[in-house]
Amino acid sequence: MNAQLIVIIAGCILAAAIIGALLFLRGYSGKFTFDTSTGTRPRASEGEGSTSGVKSNGRFKLLTAGVGTVFAAIVAKLWSMQMVSSDHYDELAEKNRTRVVTTPAPRGRILDRNGEPIVDNRSSLAIVAYRDLAENTVVVRHLANVLGMPYMAVLRNIQDNTEGAQSQHTIASDVRRSTIGYIMEHIDQFPGVSIAARTERSYPNGTLACHLVGYTGTVTQEQLDAQDELSDEERAGKIVYQSGDQVGQSGVEYYYENLLQGIRGEQTVRVDADGNVTGQAGAVPAKPGSDIKLTIDLKVQRACEEGLKKAFEVAENTGNSPSGGSCVCIDCTNGEVLGMASAPTFDPSVFVGGVSSDAWSQLNDDEGGHPLLNRVIGGQYMSASTIKPFTSLAGMEYGVYTAAMSSTCTGWWTGLGEAWGKKCWLESGHGVRNLETGIRDSCDVVFYDLGKNFFYDEDNPEGLQEMYRRWGLGSKTGIDLPSEAAGRVPDSAWKEEYHKDWSADQRAWNAGDMTNIAIGQGDILVTPLQMAVAYCGLAMGGVEWTPHVLLSAVARDGEGDAYAYEPKKRLTAKIETEGAMDVVYRGVHSMIYEESPVTAAHFTNLPVEVAGKSGTGEKDGEDPYGWFIAYAPFDDPKYVVCAMVERGGYGSTCAMPAVRTVLGALYDAPDDQTYTSGDSTR
Structure with missing residues (x-):
């Protein structure tokens, strides 16, 4: 019987009982009494005055009116509940009996520019159950034995509410099909246990491009808390996460989360008074996220990683101990990143299903080389001699060291006095x-003189720093990846603030500071990406395009692109001094073909001419840091390749093989030379 009808009937019975009781009481009260003691006829004992009988009669009328009013209100309310608001109360009752839980959506794939998958999805099977299974210790123990998991681990997963109290809880994911087959064959032994189809991230190329694409993981409590703190305006258009969701945590997976994340499905379940699921109702299927195409070309990406491995081998063969490195290739005409490699690498598949605490500790151990760091965008190093073309432009632009000036290098420079002497890398001069x-020739003495002249120039004492910033050094490039570092172009204000605990004399910017940054040493810091983009600008006559890795978002039906990235200009570095750029162009071209016959031999079999610069950074107590940057073709630039090897030795020895390997892939012209320690340019 309808619950509301029962309430109405009960109300009517209650009201009737009250009225009956009142009428019963009415039969024993009134304003007349009868005196039968004398045997005469009845007579009125009292009149109509203000007597107790009259008062009782008034109270009875008042009580009757009150009861009638209450009864009328009850009847009206019950009629309203039954006839007017019945749908509303039916809905509330239904909500008490049902819950809506969400089902995960497959993430979009990450493809290279030719549609080849870098990150794909694969089907997997999971063992799931509702939380009330925890009460059946026999089944839980049997399931633990079959899965080869500790009993407490299975019990903990069943009781874990991170996926929602009424959702099916994942007991084990990516379970072997033989185990699934056994459970299905003996399903009567596992009441309450179900098999769920899932999609997991897969990496068909292993660790290839791992730093670029990043990894996924369960949304953290910190991320959920940050989401809750957003205003309604800030939250508009963003995905709202729930505990247990899989989200991008680094790289492209993180930066383009809004594209890759799908739309959850919904499953309506019936629950009992204790909240345990008793059945299922309707369902709305989940919608997968959008596939995205990157600017990456897998052929070039492989060359970046293979070249970096070769660079490490050369470094080790020449007595150095490389600890990390990076290699990046950019299309300088539009900013598209064709390849980006960082070493050491990591396996993103260890994060599928949740990374173990041991694996996480290894990935973040100082002794492990910090493999999660993308050194292309996050590593900060001294630029070494790769900055000398921009130092030269500064000297010519501000007139402190013109193209007609020269210096005599003996291998030892005493421009600031013998006590402050500095050596050139070529100690013979x-x-x-x-x-x-x-x-x-990467002659340090020329640039020591240039730096000294800037320090004593009254009109432009920090013109050198201004020129570096004009080419974008000291600021982020704006690449569409998280965790990019800004680098540092030091000046007097920076030194004053950074070393505020020093004495005034120690905090003061001096000539030695200026000569150091003129050769890319001292306190200057750059990222490999910054230097690559700066050389892109150099190759393009001053125009730098913002580097980017997104090419397009694929339409959900797989036909065409729903969105295509529009290249953006980052800056235009204008050089007013006539002929200054030509001086630099001749210098970086001759560095490849004239400085060292050993270096030249590696580039002469390419079908195009190349320009470039090597560099070797020094850090106390460590092997040198090697740089090599090149662009090609020299007469019509298209590509810039930059490599850096930590503690690898001279740049022309250890970093050059990585750059040459990438150029070989771009022009189908592998290097036919062997690598020796004879390459001497710094």
Whole structure:
């Protein structure tokens, strides 16, 4: 019987009982009494005055009116509940009996520019159950034995509410099909246990491009708390996460989460008074996320990683101990990143289904080389001699060291006094060198003189720093990846603040600071991506495009692109001094073909000419840091390749093989030379 009808009937019975009782009481009260003691006829004992009988009669009328009013209100309310609001109360009752739980959606795939998958999805099977299974210790123990898991681990997974109290809880994911088959064959022994189809991230190319694409993981409590703190305006258009969701945690997976994350499905379940699921009702299927195409070309990406491995081998063979490195290839005409490699690498598949605490500790151990760090965008290093083309432009632009000036290198420079002498990397000396030949031979003395002249120039004492910033150093490039570092272009204000605990004399910017940054040493810091983008600008006559890794978002039906990335100009570095750029162009071209016959031999079999610069950074107590940056073709630039090897030795020895390997892949011209320690350019 309908619950509301029962309430109405009960109310009517209650009201009737009250009225009956009142009428019964009415039969024993009134304003007349009868005196039968004398045997005479009845007579009125009292009149109509203000007597107790009259008062009782008034109270009875008042009580009757009150009861009638209450009864009328009850009847009206019950009629309203039954006739007017019945749908509303039916809905509330239904909500008490049902819950809506969400089902995960497959993430979009990550493809290279040609549609080849870098990150894919694969089907997997999971063992799931509702939380009330925890009460059946026999089944839980039997299931633990079959899965080969500790009893307490299975019990903990069943009781874990991170996926929602009424959702099916994942006991084990990616279960072997033989185990699934056994459970299905003996399903009567596992009441309450179900098999759920899931999709897991897969990596068909293993660790290839791992830093670029990143990894996924369960949404953290910190991320949920940060989401709750957003205003309604800030939350508009963003995905609202629930505990247990899988989200991007680094790389492309994180940056393009809104594209890759699908739309959850919904499952309506029936529950009992204790909240235990008793059945299922309707369902709305989940919608997968969008596939995205990256600017990455897998052929170039493999070359970046293979080249970096070769660079490590060369470094080790020459007595160095490389600890990390990076290699990046950019299309300088539009900013598209064609390849990006960082070493050491990590396996993103260890994060599928949740990373273990042991694996996480290994990935973050200082002794492990920090494999989660993308050194292309997050590693900060001294630029070494790769900055000398921009130092040269500064000297010519501000007139402190013109193209007509020269310096004599004996291997030891005393421009600031003998007590402050500095050596050139070639201790036997280069002889007389100007800016063009100074770039070619990487002569430090030329740039010591240039830095000294800036320090004592009253009009532009920090013109050198201004020129570095003009090419984007000291600021983020704006690449569409998380955790990019900004680097540092030091000046007097920075030193004053950074070393505020030092004495005034120690905090003061001095000539030695300026000569250090002129050769890419001292306190200057750059990322490999910053230097690659700066050389893109150099190759393009001053125009730098913002580097990017997104090419397009694929339409959900797989036909065409729903969105295509529009390249953006980052900056235009204008050089007013006539002929200054030509001086630099001749210097970086001759560095490849004239400085060292050993270096030149690696590039002569390419179908195009190349320009570039090597660099070797020094850090106390460590092997040198090697750099090599090149662009090609020289007469019509298209590609820039930058490599850096931590503690790898001279740049022209250890980093050059990585760059040459990538150029070989771009032009189908593998290097036919062997690598020796004879390459001497710093």
